[in-house]
Amino acid sequence: MNAGLLRTRAFRDLVVVVVLVFGVGSIAMLLAHVSPIVGFGALFDGAWGTKGEIAETLVQTTNLLFPALGIAIAFRAGLFNIGAEGQLVMGGFAAGWLGAQFPLPGYLAVPMVLVAGTLAGGAWGAIPGIMRARFKANEVIATLMLNVVAILLTTYLVTGPLQQGGAAGSETGPLPKAAQLTHLFDTQLTWAFVLALVLAFVLRWVLQRTVFGYELRAAGDAPEAAKRAGIDLGRTALIAMTLSGAIAGLGGATIVAGALHRFNTGLSPGYGFIAIAVALVGNLDPLWIIVASVAFGMLQSGGIAMQAEAGVPREVVSLIIGLVIIALAGRRVVASRRST
């Protein structure tokens, strides 16, 4: 570790996050009359103690990695996509409904489910993209509103006109075996984890090495200059939002095909919002985001054990995540936003 690394923004953020996690976590545990050593011990043990627990941590990592990568793409383009939650839900819905409705044979089933989720999430992300490109509508408010609309719309569809047999409550019917993701190492982990890792590397390459990635970053860093250089800001916004939504939608599809084996409107405990923290902690860089996803995946899976074993309410984890988001809202990349 050299002095240069210690001075980087990413490193300083990491320090802030570690201090927040342990500081706030310890105070909260003391308030709940639990020794922080016992509380954090239960958290780490619950996240990494057994093969099954490690797998669960990596499942949570995967569920956060997809939306976080989507968010990073939009943020890098200077667009505030806080609609990952809705895009993830729409992706999960399309995957679950089509997968249960059209049982395709063998090798076609899984691709169809994943593509359906990607397209649906992309379409949901394209709405604010079009509104932004055509009407200069603020994407923040639009994505925020579309989150709620996604939940309400899918609830309406699966309990109303698109109801399927075998569904109880606000969910679709079960996915056939062929449409389910294969598990790895005899655990809950599926190869969606590998897919997310590969996607992170691909996105890193796209951002750093392609013309599109350059245009996207230029539009985010210096929109005025980008415009003068001939970059179509409206088109870039539309593509970035669609891509961002598509990645979140793919994430929703992997939750459906990998864990639930059907779409349920409660499929996400706020992954799309926690992923904002993940993307920021990861410095909006796909490879750092992998690291951040593992950290937050650990908090998610260990939080359950912390509550069960040490009696610390798992809301402490959400509290810490909220504070991390506030603390990192000052990122230079983020704060450079202008309303142009």
Add this chain to the structure above:
Amino acid sequence: MNATLAAVLAILGLTLIKATPLIYAALGGVLSERAGVVNIGLEGILIAGAFTSVVVSGATGNPILGALAGVLAGMLLAAILAYVTTRLAVDQIVAGTGLNIAALAAAAFGLVLVYHQPGASHEVPALGRTGETVLVVLAFVAAGVLHLVLTRTPWGLHVRACGEDPSAAESAGIDALKTRFWAVVIGGAITSLGGVYLSLAELDLYSDGMTAGRGFIALAAVIFGRWTPLGATGAALFFGFFAALQFSLQRAGVPSELLQALPYLAALVALAGFAGRVRAPAADGVPYVRS
């Protein structure tokens, strides 16, 4: 005939009940956005008001003290947001999102600490019928006062100047950071009354998720009401009316999810400019940094 009249009155009464918390939150949102700070954290401030007022009312046995504490909590939360968005010039959207997550979690954690049970508090002394009526009337009074403050007072002019062009405001001798700070904090006080209304007037307890996204509906009302106090109040009444109609319309076969989606769809339509020209304050959402 009498039955019809009674039904209409019942719907109108329910409209007021449903609209009141939305009006408070929307007015808080208007004040803050007119000063140039988009307050995504309205939902969190509602939660802070609702939760704190119940805890203090339960501890002191005095619901008025509870209500005041709820307002203080809302102001404190708004002050955090105001500080980081003005002095530290961090991104307003991201900070507000974090605030919502933190407030919801803190209240859920607080329930376990204070009441040793997750999900909901015990019942506490509430404000009663009189208190509820006062809060409903006060919401409309607040709308009128805020309208006058924004349009007729020097401070209102300063607020609007900071929302349109903070650096021009500063060259005219206005402290833009200070003005924005207090607009957000006072907006937080107004918003938190909506939370107090939900937990201590409409009910007598706090339960997890009781604000149910009203802070986001209020943001929609701000846009639909074109960033004016009276417009936002009208939008809140409109959304409250549909919330009140929900039960009757549901019986008539209209799916409740579509009715619940109405405020959000209305805001999207307004945003896209289909409902006439809608323009946010020019510097809304843009951090101001002194050069």
